Amino acid sequence: MDFDLPADDDPYRLTVRQWLSQHPAPSGRELAEAGYVVPHWPEPYGLEASPMHQLIIDEELARAGVTRPNNAIGIGWAGPTILTAGSEDQKNRYLPGIVSGEEIWCQMFSEPEAGSDLAALATRAERDGDEYVINGSKVWTSGGHHSAFGILIARTDPDAPKHRGISYFVCPTNVAGLTMQPIIDMTTAYSFNQVFFDNVRLPVENRIGREGDGWRLAKTTLSNERVQLSSAGSLWGSGPSAEHLLDLVRQSVDTSDPLVRQQLARLYCEAEVLRLGRLRVLSATLAGKTPGAESSVQKIMADEHGQHVMETAASIVGAQAMLTGAGPTGELPAEARTGVTEVNIDRRLFPDVDPIWHYGFLFSPALSIGGGTFAVQRNIIAEQVLGLPREPNLQKGMTWSETTRVGNPSRS
Numbered sequence: 001m002d003f004d005l006p007a008d009d010d011p012y013r014l015t016v017r018q019w020l021s022q023h024p025a026p027s028g029r030e031l032a033e034a035g036y037v038v039p040h041w042p043e044p045y046g047l048e049a050s051p052m053h054q055l056i057i058d059e060e061l062a063r064a065g066v067t068r069p070n071n072a073i074g075i076g077w078a079g080p081t082i083l084t085a086g087s088e089d090q091k092n093r094y095l096p097g098i099v100s101g102e103e104i105w106c107q108m109f110s111e112p113e114a115g116s117d118l119a120a121l122a123t124r125a126e127r128d129g130d131e132y133v134i135n136g137s138k139v140w141t142s143g144g145h146h147s148a149f150g151i152l153i154a155r156t157d158p159d160a161p162k163h164r165g166i167s168y169f170v171c172p173t174n175v176a177g178l179t180m181q182p183i184i185d186m187t188t189a190y191s192f193n194q195v196f197f198d199n200v201r202l203p204v205e206n207r208i209g210r211e212g213d214g215w216r217l218a219k220t221t222l223s224n225e226r227v228q229l230s231s232a233g234s235l236w237g238s239g240p241s242a243e244h245l246l247d248l249v250r251q252s253v254d255t256s257d258p259l260v261r262q263q264l265a266r267l268y269c270e271a272e273v274l275r276l277g278r279l280r281v282l283s284a285t286l287a288g289k290t291p292g293a294e295s296s297v298q299k300i301m302a303d304e305h306g307q308h309v310m311e312t313a314a315s316i317v318g319a320q321a322m323l324t325g326a327g328p329t330g331e332l333p334a335e336a337r338t339g340v341t342e343v344n345i346d347r348r349l350f351p352d353v354d355p356i357w358h359y360g361f362l363f364s365p366a367l368s369i370g371g372g373t374f375a376v377q378r379n380i381i382a383e384q385v386l387g388l389p390r391e392p393n394l395q396k397g398m399t400w401s402e403t404t405r406v407g408n409p410s411r412s
């Protein structure tokens with residue numbers, strides 16, 4: 001690590017501390033107005049904070065036990081896109097509610113026939129005067145049922161090359177013609193939806209950016225991500241980490257068993273490599289450099305590690321782990337629950353167990369699908385980091401499902 005965190009008497013730190021002493025339990029709106037939700041954004045939403053200042057704010061909020069509004073898609077995706085490509089009216093209308101968490105957003109990108117190959121999407125947006133008429137369906141829309149708006153990409157020009165005929169819209173979830181069907185996932189949580197558009201009419205003012213520029217906008221995200229300090233949790237940076245599990249195991253399990261020791265040693269090593277990787281990315285960011293291959297490799301390793309943490313937790317409990325509500329016993333600190341909102345367990349049936357491990361075990365396979373599957377992430381590393389050629393059939397313009405049907409020479 002080639003940087004030092006500012007000391008306790010750093011003036012910037014003292015300013016944040018003073019604000020927190022005046023606002024010991026700030027609302028989302030108060031945090032937003034102070035610029036502490038998205039400090040790296042420009043004013044009036046953020047403070048144009050340097051990475052070091054972001055770190056100080058993160059540290060001070062964590063120290064005071066203050067959490068930011070939980071609006072991951074609004075703050076991580078919709079907001080940065082509107083900030084970059086939205087009109088002044090769109091910024092004024094949407095950004096305050098996004099940052100304060102008063103309006104939750106969802107992402108309407110994936111379709112039943114377009115996931116990894118997202119540009120193959122078929123949902124149509126046809127121009128009709130001052131409106132677009134939307135028809136089609138989106139799937140795996142996380143949190144759609146809690147959301148006021150969705151970011152929607154749809155095909156405005158079916159004759160253009162597939163990446164160029166797509167436009168980007170803001171779609172209210174209460175608009176006429178839009179219906180949502182719940183999808184219950186295998187944790188038993190209701191976290192996803194399938195969304196149907198039946199002649200949904202959106203005013204032209206709901207389009208972000210130029211018509212046909214939706215694909216480029218859909219990719220506007222990573223460069224806007226906040227410096228992540230607290231991403232040690234094993235479920236996409238949330239939930240309990242390997243360290244939490246190791247603490248519980250030390251308290252309650254016979255650690256002389258060589259197999260248990262081997263599993264724990266593997267988790268420890270993975271967690272340590274990930275921690276050092278995070279510091280390298282941070283160090284590069286603080287030095288004003290763009291992190292390179294580290295961030296792509298980090299995403300794959302963190303997802304696999306999350307699965308290993310949850311598998312180890314289940315295997316330590318043994319066969320009983322197959323029962324709903326089983327998991328390692330012992331107290332978990334509050335931060336191990338941050339961001340885990342969908343734990344559906346019947347406390348009347350399971351008053352004593354901590355549902356987080358059972359939920360985490362059942363959720364963890366999703367880590368290697370959401371946000372780009374393992375295979376797709378490896379393709380990105382192969383092509384964009386290692387400079388290897390694309391798969392031969394994909395080079396010929398075939399889709400992935402076509403290549404699997406004809407057989408792919410690179411895999412045989």
Ligand SMILES: Cc1cc2nc3c(=O)[nH]c(=O)nc-3n(C[C@H](O)[C@H](O)[C@H](O)COP(=O)(O)OP(=O)(O)OC[C@H]3O[C@@H](n4cnc5c(N)ncnc54)[C@H](O)[C@@H]3O)c2cc1C
Binds near residue numbers: 107140375400
């Ligand atoms: C927890 C979770 C939350 C999600 N939330 C949202 C959301 O809010 N909004 C949203 O729009 N979507 C969401 N998704 C959907 C997610 O983006 C897609 O599931 C993902 O992009 C994969 O698409 P798919 O499911 O259609 O699988 P497919 O793309 O059909 O993939 C099927 C299999 O083929 C493999 N494959 C595909 N292409 C290639 C290739 N070129 N090379 C090698 N292998 C390949 C994949 O790795 C996978 O194993 C979410 C998914 C999860 C798991």
